[in-house]
Amino acid sequence: MTALLRAVIVGAGSRGNRVFAELMATNDVGFEVAGVVEPDAARRAAFCHRHAVPDAQAFATLEGFLAAPRFSDIVFVCSPDRTHFAICRDLSEAGHAIMLEKPAATTLAECVELLEIQRRCGNPVFIAHGLRYAPFFRAVKALLDGGSLGTIRHIQLTEQVGHWHFAHSYVRGQWRRADQAAPIVLTKTSHDLDILQWLVDEPVASVTSHGSLSAFRADQAPEGATARCVDCPLQDTCLYSATRFYLEERPEWPYDVVLEGGPDTQERRRRAVEHGPYGHCVWLNDNDVCDNQVVLLEFASGKLATFSMHAQTADNTRDLRIFCDLGEIRGDLRRGELVVSRFSGHKDDLRPEVIELPPTTDSHGGGDLELLRALHEHLTEAKHADIMTSLERSLASHVMAFLAEESRLADNVKIRVSPVLIPAALRQPVGEALPEPLPMPELDALG
Numbered sequence: 001m002t003a004l005l006r007a008v009i010v011g012a013g014s015r016g017n018r019v020f021a022e023l024m025a026t027n028d029v030g031f032e033v034a035g036v037v038e039p040d041a042a043r044r045a046a047f048c049h050r051h052a053v054p055d056a057q058a059f060a061t062l063e064g065f066l067a068a069p070r071f072s073d074i075v076f077v078c079s080p081d082r083t084h085f086a087i088c089r090d091l092s093e094a095g096h097a098i099m100l101e102k103p104a105a106t107t108l109a110e111c112v113e114l115l116e117i118q119r120r121c122g123n124p125v126f127i128a129h130g131l132r133y134a135p136f137f138r139a140v141k142a143l144l145d146g147g148s149l150g151t152i153r154h155i156q157l158t159e160q161v162g163h164w165h166f167a168h169s170y171v172r173g174q175w176r177r178a179d180q181a182a183p184i185v186l187t188k189t190s191h192d193l194d195i196l197q198w199l200v201d202e203p204v205a206s207v208t209s210h211g212s213l214s215a216f217r218a219d220q221a222p223e224g225a226t227a228r229c230v231d232c233p234l235q236d237t238c239l240y241s242a243t244r245f246y247l248e249e250r251p252e253w254p255y256d257v258v259l260e261g262g263p264d265t266q267e268r269r270r271r272a273v274e275h276g277p278y279g280h281c282v283w284l285n286d287n288d289v290c291d292n293q294v295v296l297l298e299f300a301s302g303k304l305a306t307f308s309m310h311a312q313t314a315d316n317t318r319d320l321r322i323f324c325d326l327g328e329i330r331g332d333l334r335r336g337e338l339v340v341s342r343f344s345g346h347k348d349d350l351r352p353e354v355i356e357l358p359p360t361t362d363s364h365g366g367g368d369l370e371l372l373r374a375l376h377e378h379l380t381e382a383k384h385a386d387i388m389t390s391l392e393r394s395l396a397s398h399v400m401a402f403l404a405e406e407s408r409l410a411d412n413v414k415i416r417v418s419p420v421l422i423p424a425a426l427r428q429p430v431g432e433a434l435p436e437p438l439p440m441p442e443l444d445a446l447g
């Protein structure tokens with residue numbers, strides 16, 4: 001029988017409640033929901049009711065949890081980005097194992113400090129970069145590591161965010177402003193940079209990025225648009241009308257985010273659209289994060305990877321092409337399509353081989369569920385050291401994201417990466433003692 005690990009969820013919102021706690025409750029993945037830290041009383045009560053969490057194991061603050069007798073094996077930190085640093089620091093100092101939602105922190109200095117704290121405290125800290133665990137990316141990695149396609153030369157990865165998803169989260173939602181959240185290349189796409197680093201498996205030599213807020217801005221607004229959709233003459237036809245989107249009684253994410261965890265009534269939805277952040281016109285808001293960005297990564301041996309993030313897409317998926325010396329890989333994460341074409345040396349002689357993948361329903365290709373499975377097996381049976389997204393490994397993606405943003409803001413300059421900047425931890429097997437303290441990035445070198 002699987003040993004049950006007792007999990008505490010910090011932040012019972014979309015990720016903590018709807019994703020991780022629900023996956024734990026509805027799948028045999030070896031975790032039981034043992035407690036919660038959530039400042040919103042109504043959310044906390046609903047969470048405790050759903051997961052039979054006793055009052056003594058439900059807290060409004062982290063301080064309350066830390067002061068109580070220990071009752072858990074791991075803490076899932078799913079609170080807003082800007083709280084991650086302090087929460088992870090305090091949990092580490094109290095010796096807790098942690099699964100920390102990405103991004104680990106919202107500045108490079110805090111990321112580096114978290115790593116120092118974790119090394120000093122010695123507690124396991126993982127980042128919820130769920131894509132590495134998805135069957136799709138594990139199959140891609142196995143193909144590359146198998147060696148039959150030869151050397152990788154070039155990778156193209158595109159994140160098609162989906163026009164509706166972008167409008168919800170990055171124009172109206174909590175990640176819309178870099179000064180209140182962080183640049184989108186970190187908050188949305190640290191996943192993708194992590195995947196590219198993992199697939200190529202060598203240090204990054206330079207980072208260059210182009211991008212801007214090109215569509216969701218005032219000079220692109222249709223004539224007659226008003227600041228709030230409820231007053232807008234275009235609300236019945238506009239693609240992004242908040243009244244059409246959020247007033248439909250759809251109980252699932254993202255439509256229900258406007259309810260803030262409270263009861264689903266038409267009155268509450270209407271009030272949210274009239275007065276809350278999700279009722280703003282997508283062209284006349286205060287958002288500033290890029291809706292169109294490209295990152296070019298050059299790796300130590302000359303391999304190239306381009307990563308593109310686009311808002312204006314029909315689908316919400318990731319599209320991948322990898323070009324190697326002996327063949328190429330093409331794939332679409334959400335559709336679960338993965339095709340390998342090995343070179344024949346002849347014209348028009350294509351023999352694509354379709355790789356079968358298990359069906360998945362979520363936008364991470366099943367990665368969240370597989371993350372839980374792998375995490376449990378890692379903690380209890382020391383498996384999966386090859387994929388585990390430890391804090392050390394995950395920080396490489398964060399460093400790339402900060403450098404990409406720096407490049408973009410500095411007129412797309414190419415930033416050379418010193419070998420010490422992206423730590424040697426990239427190659428460090430998770431759970432293995434480090435031979436030497438890892439060289440830390442010279443923060444001054446980042447400007």
Ligand SMILES: NC(=O)c1ccc[n+]([C@@H]2O[C@H](COP(=O)([O-])OP(=O)(O)OC[C@H]3O[C@@H](n4cnc5c(N)ncnc54)[C@H](O)[C@@H]3O)[C@@H](O)[C@H]2O)c1
Nearest residue numbers: 010011012013014015016038040078079080081083101128
């Ligand atoms: N891994 C992924 O693919 C992925 C996807 C989406 C979001 N995220 C990340 O997950 C985190 C949570 O996102 P979300 O969409 O669930 O947000 P959310 O707003 O739905 O939920 C956050 C919850 O945290 C609570 N909270 C606020 N301050 C807190 C504190 N100090 N201590 C404890 N709880 C606190 C809020 O009341 C809320 O219930 C964010 O960091 C986000 O960037 C990761």
